Amino acid sequence: MQQPAQINDLREMSARVGRNMLLVQGAGGNSSAKDGDTLWVKASGTWLSDATDKDIFVPVALSAALAALEQGDERVPLAPGATTTLRASIETSLHALMPHPVVLHVHSVNTIAWAVRTDAPAELTRRLAGLNWRYLDYCHPGLPLAQAVSAAIAREPVDVLILGNHGLVVGATTCEAAEAMVADVEQRLAVIPREALAADSDALRSICAGTDYRVPSDPRCHGIATDRHNLAVATGGSLYPDHVVFLGRAMPTLGHGDSLRAADLKKTDAPPPVAILIPGIGSVIRKDASAGAEAMLSCLALVTCRLPPNAPIHYLTEQNENALLNWDAERYRQQLTASR
Numbered sequence: 001m002q003q004p005a006q007i008n009d010l011r012e013m014s015a016r017v018g019r020n021m022l023l024v025q026g027a028g029g030n031s032s033a034k035d036g037d038t039l040w041v042k043a044s045g046t047w048l049s050d051a052t053d054k055d056i057f058v059p060v061a062l063s064a065a066l067a068a069l070e071q072g073d074e075r076v077p078l079a080p081g082a083t084t085t086l087r088a089s090i091e092t093s094l095h096a097l098m099p100h101p102v103v104l105h106v107h108s109v110n111t112i113a114w115a116v117r118t119d120a121p122a123e124l125t126r127r128l129a130g131l132n133w134r135y136l137d138y139c140h141p142g143l144p145l146a147q148a149v150s151a152a153i154a155r156e157p158v159d160v161l162i163l164g165n166h167g168l169v170v171g172a173t174t175c176e177a178a179e180a181m182v183a184d185v186e187q188r189l190a191v192i193p194r195e196a197l198a199a200d201s202d203a204l205r206s207i208c209a210g211t212d213y214r215v216p217s218d219p220r221c222h223g224i225a226t227d228r229h230n231l232a233v234a235t236g237g238s239l240y241p242d243h244v245v246f247l248g249r250a251m252p253t254l255g256h257g258d259s260l261r262a263a264d265l266k267k268t269d270a271p272p273p274v275a276i277l278i279p280g281i282g283s284v285i286r287k288d289a290s291a292g293a294e295a296m297l298s299c300l301a302l303v304t305c306r307l308p309p310n311a312p313i314h315y316l317t318e319q320n321e322n323a324l325l326n327w328d329a330e331r332y333r334q335q336l337t338a339s340r
C-alpha cells in the first residue's frame with residue numbers, strides 16, 4: 001500500500017520524540033497521521049525511536065475503526081490492501097477519535113509528574129491557561145480510555161489531553177505543530193528534579209555477584225533507591241500503566257543483609273521481581289530484563305525525583321493493576337518489545 005508524503009514527516013517527528021527519554025521510554029507513546037480514510041498509526045510493541053529505521057506505522061481504515069469503537073469493539077480493522085503482519089497500537093481508537101490530522105501521545109515525565117497527583121487539576125488550570133485542554137481521570141488504556149476521550153471531545157474542541165496516571169495527548173494540523181505543542185506543555189509543566197545521591201557501586205557489584213541481577217546501565221535509576229522521598233513514592237504503589245506492564249506493581253526492596261540469590265528470593269510463588277531497590281545503595285535489574293523494562297526503571301527515576309516530598313500521590317488501584325497484568329494486548333506488546 002502506497003504511503004502518503006506526510007509519512008516522512010511523521011517518521012522524523014516520531015523518531016526525534018522517541019529518542020527523548022523525557023518524552024518517551026521504550027515502547028511507550030504513539031503517533032499517527034490521517035490521510036483521507038486511512039489512519040497511519042504506530043504498530044503495537046514498536047518503538048517510536050525506530051521510526052526512521054523501520055516500518056513502524058500500519059494503515060487503519062479510519063471510518064471502520066470509528067464504527068468499531070461505536071460498537072464497543074476493541075479490534076481495529078486494517079485498511080483494505082494492507083499487507084503488514086503487525087497490529088495497530090493499543091491506543092488506535094484514541095488517534096482515530098481526535099479530529100486532528102496529526103495526533104501524538106507521549107509519556108512525558110513532567111506531565112506524568114503532575115498526572116499522578118491528586119492536586120493536579122488546580123495547578124494544571126493555572127499552568128495550561130490559554131490552551132484547549134482537558135484533564136481525564138485514569139482509565140484503562142484501549143477501549144475504556146477511548147470512550148472517555150470520546151465523551152470529553154464531544155463537549156468542546158480539545159487539542160491537549162492530560163491523562164491521569166498516564167501521560168499526554170496532543171492533536172495538531174502538522175507534525176511540526178504537534179511536536180511544538182508537546183514541548184510547550186512540557187515547559188509549562190516543568191518541575192525541577194531533585195538531585196539524588198550516587199549509587200554505592202562497590203556494594204551493588206558485590207550484591208549482584210553470582211545472582212541473576214545486574215546494575216542497570218542508566219545511572220539515574222539509582223536515584224529511586226538513594227533518595228528517601230523517591231524510594232517512598234516508588235515502594236508505595238504503581239503510578240502508570242507501562243510501569244505495571246514492564247516492572248510489576250510497587251517496587252520491591254531488598255532488606256538490609258538480605259541476598260539476591262535465586263534461592264533466597266524464592267520465598268513466594270511470585271516470579272522474581274524484574275527490578276529491586278536497595279535502599280541507600282542503588283537499583284538492580286534482572287539480567288534477562290528487556291530493554292523496555294530497563295527504560296521503565298529510568299522513567300520511574302525521572303518521575304519520582306519530580307514529586308516534592310509533600311505531594312499527594314494517586315496510585316493505580318489493585319484492580320487497575322490486575323486489568324493491566326491480565327491483558328492479552330499488553331502481553332503481545334511485551335513480547336514484541338522483548339524481541340526487538
Ligand SMILES: [Zn+2]
Nearest residue numbers: 029105166167
Ligand atoms: Zn500511553
